[in-house]
Amino acid sequence: MSSTKKRVCVVGAGPAGMGCLRYLIENPETFEVIAYEQASCIGGTWVYTDETGTDKWGKPIHSSLYKSLKVNIPKEIMAFPDFAFDSNLPSYVGHEEVLKYLNNYTEHFNLKPFIQFNTRVVMVKPRHIGQGLWGTKWDVEVQPLHEPAATTTKEFDAVIVCNGQYAVPNIPEYPGLEQFQGNTMHGHSYREPSIFKDKRVLTVGGSFSGWDITIETASTAKHVYLSHRGEHKMKAYPANVTMVTGIQSFTKNSVILNDDQELTIDAVIFNTGYKHSFPFLSEDCGVNITKDNTIIPLYKHTFCITNPTLSFNSLTEWMAPFICISVQARYIKAVLEENVKLPSEKEMRASEQEEMEKREARNWPPRYRHRMEDLMFEFCDKMAGDMSMQPLPGYVRQLFDIHCPKLLSDITECRKFNYKITDSGQVETL
Numbered sequence: 001m002s003s004t005k006k007r008v009c010v011v012g013a014g015p016a017g018m019g020c021l022r023y024l025i026e027n028p029e030t031f032e033v034i035a036y037e038q039a040s041c042i043g044g045t046w047v048y049t050d051e052t053g054t055d056k057w058g059k060p061i062h063s064s065l066y067k068s069l070k071v072n073i074p075k076e077i078m079a080f081p082d083f084a085f086d087s088n089l090p091s092y093v094g095h096e097e098v099l100k101y102l103n104n105y106t107e108h109f110n111l112k113p114f115i116q117f118n119t120r121v122v123m124v125k126p127r128h129i130g131q132g133l134w135g136t137k138w139d140v141e142v143q144p145l146h147e148p149a150a151t152t153t154k155e156f157d158a159v160i161v162c163n164g165q166y167a168v169p170n171i172p173e174y175p176g177l178e179q180f181q182g183n184t185m186h187g188h189s190y191r192e193p194s195i196f197k198d199k200r201v202l203t204v205g206g207s208f209s210g211w212d213i214t215i216e217t218a219s220t221a222k223h224v225y226l227s228h229r230g231e232h233k234m235k236a237y238p239a240n241v242t243m244v245t246g247i248q249s250f251t252k253n254s255v256i257l258n259d260d261q262e263l264t265i266d267a268v269i270f271n272t273g274y275k276h277s278f279p280f281l282s283e284d285c286g287v288n289i290t291k292d293n294t295i296i297p298l299y300k301h302t303f304c305i306t307n308p309t310l311s312f313n314s315l316t317e318w319m320a321p322f323i324c325i326s327v328q329a330r331y332i333k334a335v336l337e338e339n340v341k342l343p344s345e346k347e348m349r350a351s352e353q354e355e356m357e358k359r360e361a362r363n364w365p366p367r368y369r370h371r372m373e374d375l376m377f378e379f380c381d382k383m384a385g386d387m388s389m390q391p392l393p394g395y396v397r398q399l400f401d402i403h404c405p406k407l408l409s410d411i412t413e414c415r416k417f418n419y420k421i422t423d424s425g426q427v428e429t430l
Helices: 015-024 095-108 208-217 321-336 345-361 375-386 394-409
Strands: 006-011 031-036 119-128 136-144 152-156 158-161 183-186 200-204 223-227 241-244 247-250 254-257 262-264 267-270 310-312 419-421 427-429
Touching (some): 006 119, 006 152, 015 031, 031 119, 136 158, 200 208, 200 262, 223 254, 321 375, 394 419, 394 427
Parallel strands (some): 006 031, 183 267, 200 223, 200 267, 223 241
Antiparallel strands (some): 119 136, 136 152, 247 254, 419 427
């Protein structure tokens, strides 16, 4: 690497952004780094607000937290590997404790001086000036929210995108939905269940947040119908919840299901996931979002194959988030330090295809191309191996295998368990 410092832009100061900052600032002689965050604080999606819609700046509310949310993965395998949660807390903590943890992490590693708050990244554009890893410079246009006319453009050698993946709701199109006269919302705007008191509610989508919202809504609703197009894995749910098939269409006061059953309903909550969104990336950056919400072409779900100094942290889902963020952050740093050499473009494209084929072999639909589940162990351990680092500790896989069956059986009951990692690295159930 050249003796000149490399200027690195991090987009976002949620967990992924802070995970990247934490490692990049270890080498001030190598990197000059700044993170731009449009909120006034760190935390990203872990910053709860009662507000929905838009904020005081007219920007969409970022957080998708509901008031009662607890994590659905034990804190023992959720934490960054070098910074544990308070051991006095239960294994399944609320969102308030996660935000407190992230603030403690930020303070412990002194990250705030490297974050510019209330600043929106407007545009990222590449300028090709040469060959090799450093053959692209990046013009990053930023806008202070309190003075939107005062935009400035700065040059960087690398950009790491960490703007989160749970902010832009995905609402499928259904015939007749526009004529439905009841209340409709996406889980992104759900906060608490009182507005559904004594109503007949249709919840759509059977992922973990969908189950949480369905169960909580049932505490006040007259009846809840959960529509899910796949297999219902949950074995325990309230008596006033009925499983139903996928949706055919809507009328002004009902839904017609794929089995031709018609249900009179008062409200719909779409727990149908989120869209990846990078409105600040210019078209010539080299990445695209497919109709199946897959980002291509990416090496290891991380590096833009055609412009590898553009990278992404935490596009993957269904994994131990902060652990994977940490491994990815170190890998990005190792590549930018040139301690790890990326393969040829042809080899990276072959690797991307192999990642897709692994998911196809499991009969996962294309929209699951960034899903991990147990594939996260191979994903993280291969990156660790490239960096000559130790693989994930054995207790991570052990607790993952203990936790997942409980989660899929009963999302409420599973959170009543507590775990401890012994000095010998074994998992104890308390």
